[in-house]
Amino acid sequence: MHSNRSMWRAALRNPSITVGGGILLLITIVFLFAPWLGTVDPLTMNPVNRTLDPSSKHWFGTDTYGRDLYSRVLYGGRISLFIGFSVAILATFFGLLIGLVSGYFRIADMIIMRIMDGLMSIPAVLLAIAMTALMRGSVLNVILAITVSEIPRVVRLVRGSVLSLRERTYVEAAMVSGTRTPTIIVRHILPNTFAPLVVQATYIFAAAMIMEAIMSFIGAGTPPSIPSWGNIIAEGRVLWQVKFMIIVFPAAFLSLAVFSINMMGDGLRDLLDPKSPR
Amino acid sequence: MYKPIVSRLISIVPVLFVVSIVVFSLLYLTPGDPALVIAGPNANAEDVEKIREALGLNESFLVRYVSWLVDIARLDFGNSVMNGTPVIDLIAQRIEPTLSMMFLTIIFAVVVAVPLGVLAAAKVNTVADRLVMLFAISAFSVPVFIIGYVLARVFALEARWFPVQGYAYLADGVVPWLRHLVLPSVALGLVYIALIARITRAAMLEVLSEDYIRTARAKGLRSKRILFLHALRNASNPIVTVIGVGVALLIGGAVVTESVFGIPGLGRLTIDAILRRDYPVIQGIMLLFSLVYVLVNLLIDIFYVVLDPRIRY
Numbered sequence: 001m002h003s004n005r006s007m008w009r010a011a012l013r014n015p016s017i018t019v020g021g022g023i024l025l026l027i028t029i030v031f032l033f034a035p036w037l038g039t040v041d042p043l044t045m046n047p048v049n050r051t052l053d054p055s056s057k058h059w060f061g062t063d064t065y066g067r068d069l070y071s072r073v074l075y076g077g078r079i080s081l082f083i084g085f086s087v088a089i090l091a092t093f094f095g096l097l098i099g100l101v102s103g104y105f106r107i108a109d110m111i112i113m114r115i116m117d118g119l120m121s122i123p124a125v126l127l128a129i130a131m132t133a134l135m136r137g138s139v140l141n142v143i144l145a146i147t148v149s150e151i152p153r154v155v156r157l158v159r160g161s162v163l164s165l166r167e168r169t170y171v172e173a174a175m176v177s178g179t180r181t182p183t184i185i186v187r188h189i190l191p192n193t194f195a196p197l198v199v200q201a202t203y204i205f206a207a208a209m210i211m212e213a214i215m216s217f218i219g220a221g222t223p224p225s226i227p228s229w230g231n232i233i234a235e236g237r238v239l240w241q242v243k244f245m246i247i248v249f250p251a252a253f254l255s256l257a258v259f260s261i262n263m264m265g266d267g268l269r270d271l272l273d274p275k276s277p278r
Numbered sequence: 279m280y281k282p283i284v285s286r287l288i289s290i291v292p293v294l295f296v297v298s299i300v301v302f303s304l305l306y307l308t309p310g311d312p313a314l315v316i317a318g319p320n321a322n323a324e325d326v327e328k329i330r331e332a333l334g335l336n337e338s339f340l341v342r343y344v345s346w347l348v349d350i351a352r353l354d355f356g357n358s359v360m361n362g363t364p365v366i367d368l369i370a371q372r373i374e375p376t377l378s379m380m381f382l383t384i385i386f387a388v389v390v391a392v393p394l395g396v397l398a399a400a401k402v403n404t405v406a407d408r409l410v411m412l413f414a415i416s417a418f419s420v421p422v423f424i425i426g427y428v429l430a431r432v433f434a435l436e437a438r439w440f441p442v443q444g445y446a447y448l449a450d451g452v453v454p455w456l457r458h459l460v461l462p463s464v465a466l467g468l469v470y471i472a473l474i475a476r477i478t479r480a481a482m483l484e485v486l487s488e489d490y491i492r493t494a495r496a497k498g499l500r501s502k503r504i505l506f507l508h509a510l511r512n513a514s515n516p517i518v519t520v521i522g523v524g525v526a527l528l529i530g531g532a533v534v535t536e537s538v539f540g541i542p543g544l545g546r547l548t549i550d551a552i553l554r555r556d557y558p559v560i561q562g563i564m565l566l567f568s569l570v571y572v573l574v575n576l577l578i579d580i581f582y583v584v585l586d587p588r589i590r591y
Contacts, residue, residue, distance in 0.1 A: 114292040114293065114295075114296060115296050117292070117293045117296070118292070118293050118294075118295070118296020118297045118299075118300065119296065119300065120526070121293055121294075121296075121297050121526075121568045121571050121572050122297055122300060122301070122564060122567070122568045122571075123526045123527075123529040123530045123567055123568070123571065124526065124530060125529070125530025125531075125533060125534070126529065126530060126533065126548065126563075126564055126567060127300075127564075129533075129548075129552055130304055130552060130560055130564060131304070131307060133552040133553065133555065134304055134305070134307045134308045134555065135307050135308070206418070206419065210419075210421050213421045213423075214421055214422070214423070214530070214534055217421070217423050217534060217537075218533070218534065218537065218549050218552070219549070219552075219553055220552055220553070233423070233424070237423075237427070240427050240430075240431075244427075244431060247424070247427060251420075251421075251424040251427075254421065254424075255416075255419050255420045255421075255424065258418075258419040258420075259415060259416060259419035262415045262418050262419050263415055266411075266415065
C-alpha cells in the first residue's frame, strides 16, 4: 500500500485527476461566490426584457420571463452540484451498509440481492421520475429518488469485493482465531472496499447530475421556483427553434461539470483501482 | 446444457416479484389521498369516490396487490384514470415508434461501438485510443436531450436533411420511417456507444495479453485476423452482457428523446401519465419496460449458455 504522501503525489501527476479536479474546483468556487459575481436575483421576472440576447447587461441574455440567465445558471449550478454530491454520499453510504451485510451474511444475501436485482430491472430514469412525480417535487425528494435508483449498483460492488475479501488468508485467519465479526468487518473488510467505492461515488456524482437534468426536463424534478440546470433547460426548450441560447448556456455548464467529474473518476480509477475493467 | 437454462429461467421469478411490488407500491408514495390528488382541486366528492373505487383504494394492500396481479396475469392492466381507455390499448397504440427507435439504436450503436473499442484496444495509448476514450467520457457527460436538440438544430433546422420532429409509421413506407428515426437514434445511441466501446476496449485489452494471442502472432497470422477472429470472439462475453444491461439506459433515454423529437411513443405516454398521475398507465408502462429489460437479459444469458458450455448459473 502507498503511504498517504506518495498517494497525493501520484494523484497530482495524473492528468485526468488534475484537469478534471481543477475544472470542478473552479466551477465550485464560482458557484459558491455566485452572489458576488455580478449576479442579480435569479427569480426576478421582468416581462419587458424577456428572451433578450446576451449583452453587457445580461451576459447570457434573459429567459422567457425576462429573468437574467447568467444569474440563473450560476445559482442553478449550486442546486445541481448539491444534488449530485448528496446523491453520491447517500447512495455510497447506504450501498456500503447494505453491501457489507449482503456480502457477509449468507441468508440476508439471498433476500437483499433479489431485491437489488428487481430494483435494477426497473430503468433508473423511470423509477426516479415516477417516485418524484408521485411524492411532490422538492429538492429532497429528487435526491431520494435518484439515490434509490443508484443504491443497487453500489451494493453489488461492495458485496462483490466483500465476497472475494472473505476468501483471503488474513481474513480467514482472523475468523478462525475468533475475532468478532464487527471487528473483522471494520478492520479487514471495510478499508479494502474503499478504493473502488471512491471511484464509484465519483461516477454516481456525475450520473446523478445528468439524472436531475433529465427529471427536471421531463417536468418531474426540481420545482420551477428553484433554478437548477435541468429546469432552466426545461423552461427554455419551448423556444429551442428560435432562441437556442437559453438552452446552450445551462447545457454547456452542466456538460462541463459532469465531464470534469467523470474525468476525475477515470483518473481515480487508474490510480486506486488499476485492475478494474470499466 | 438444459440445467443452467432452467435455473436461469427460474431466477427471473423473484426479480419480477420484486418489480411488481415496487411498481405497485408507488401509489402509496403519494402524500395524502391519491384519489383526491388525481381528481384535482375542482372535483366533487362523487368523482373522488369513483376514482377511489376504480383504484381499489378502499381495500387493504394485500387484497389489492393480489387482485392486481391476477388481472395482470390475464393481461388486464386496468384503465386509464383520465379517459377510461384500457392501459393495454394505450400501450399498443404507442409501442411501434418506441420499439422502432430502440431497435435502430441498438443496431447502429453496436455497429459503431464494437469496431471503435477494438480499434482503441489495438492501438492502446495512441492518439486514436485517446480520442475514443475522450469521446466516451464526453458522451457520458452530455444529457441525451442536449445531444438531441443540437442534432435537430444542425441537421434538421439548418441543413434540412431530416424532419425536425414527428414520426412516420412503418406501414407508410420505409424511407420516411427511417428519415424520422435517424436523428433520434443517433442522439439516443451516443451514450450507449460510449458504454459498449469502453467495455469492448477493456475486454479486448485483457484478451490481447493472453498467451494464445501471442502464439497466433508468432505463427504469423495477420493482425486484423487475430483481432477480429481470435480476440474479439473471446472478449465477446462482457460486450454482449453490457449490450443487454445498457438496454435499461436506452429505455430511460428513449423517454426523453421522444419528447425532444415529438415522437408519439411510449415515452410520451409515460411523461403524460406521470404529469397527470395516471397510476394504472404508469404501472403498466413500468411493468412493460422492466419485463423487456429482464427478457432481453435472459435471452442474452441463454444465448451464452448455448454458445459456451462452461457457463453455469
